[in-house]
Amino acid sequence: MTTLYIYQSAVTLDRERHRHLKLTGQNTARFAAAMHAVPLVAVEFAEAAREYPIVFARGATVDDKAGELLCYALTGLHEGQNLYLDAAGHWAAQYVPAFIRRYPFVFAETGPDQLSVCIDESYAGFSDSEGEPLFDVAGEPAALLKNALDLLTDYQRQVQLTMAFLKKLDAADLLMQSELRADFVDGSNALVQGLLVVDEAKLKQLPATTLQEWLASGELGLLYAHLLSLGNVRQLVQRAAPRITAATTTTISAADPAPASTPEVHDKKRKAAKP
Numbered sequence: 001m002t003t004l005y006i007y008q009s010a011v012t013l014d015r016e017r018h019r020h021l022k023l024t025g026q027n028t029a030r031f032a033a034a035m036h037a038v039p040l041v042a043v044e045f046a047e048a049a050r051e052y053p054i055v056f057a058r059g060a061t062v063d064d065k066a067g068e069l070l071c072y073a074l075t076g077l078h079e080g081q082n083l084y085l086d087a088a089g090h091w092a093a094q095y096v097p098a099f100i101r102r103y104p105f106v107f108a109e110t111g112p113d114q115l116s117v118c119i120d121e122s123y124a125g126f127s128d129s130e131g132e133p134l135f136d137v138a139g140e141p142a143a144l145l146k147n148a149l150d151l152l153t154d155y156q157r158q159v160q161l162t163m164a165f166l167k168k169l170d171a172a173d174l175l176m177q178s179e180l181r182a183d184f185v186d187g188s189n190a191l192v193q194g195l196l197v198v199d200e201a202k203l204k205q206l207p208a209t210t211l212q213e214w215l216a217s218g219e220l221g222l223l224y225a226h227l228l229s230l231g232n233v234r235q236l237v238q239r240a241a242p243r244i245t246a247a248t249t250t251t252i253s254a255a256d257p258a259p260a261s262t263p264e265v266h267d268k269k270r271k272a273a274k275p
Contacts, residue, residue: 009122022131028089036076041158049229056196077190
């Protein structure tokens with residue numbers, strides 16, 4: 001599934017260089033306007049399933065082997081358009097995925113077994129003159145930055161748990177190819193290809209011991225949250241109807257590797273380096 005990585009000018013947060021940096025209270029998500037799919041972690045499924053179709057896709061193929069399994073909230077019917085933003089650039093849903101909420105902060109690998117806090121310096125919400133400071137007068141992380149660190153740390157932990165869940169799902173061979181087609185009254189249409197969804201028939205055929213294990217671990221609940229979420233495709237199409245003017249096709253096949261300058265959350269356990 002192609003996603004636009006939203007960190008356009010990511011740099012390591014430095015207590016000297018960014019000592020006077022502040023974050024203003026602007027509450028827009030225009031930075032995500034071109035994301036038609038947002039990565040999810042498993043703990044978000046229950047909330048996300050109320051408003052988004054939750055789908056799976058494969059990462060890039062390596063050495064002729066299928067890439068790792070990934071999960072997303074589908075937010076658009078074609079690349080470059082996020083249907084969950086309103087005209088003012090606000091997120092138009094009750095639940096905002098953690099991938100979006102952590103912006104403009106992110107963990108990035110800066111050495112062996114080490115993650116450092118980075119920020120997107122291009123974010124319009126940063127200011128040297130007004131807003132809530134990142135550092136206090138002593139150069140230590142202020143409340144805002146501490147909260148951001150807590151969110152990043154928890155997100156990183158949830159990534160580990162999600163990858164373990166996805167590996168188990170992949171090994172059970174429960175996924176099947178699917179696609180989404182929307183036809184509009186003006187004759188235009190949109191086609192989303194390359195989706196992976198749980199085959200409920202196969203799920204019901206799992207051994208009773210496996211189902212019991214997954215029920216106890218909560219993983220069975222995650223699968224049914226995914227299946228229930230597919231009903232939100234109707235909501236997605238309704239959001240798209242006023243904006244679609246021509247036939248479009250989106251291929252959901254892999255998460256594009258981030259450019260070298262773009263930090264990404266890694267799936268190996270590493271310690272987090274504070275600024």
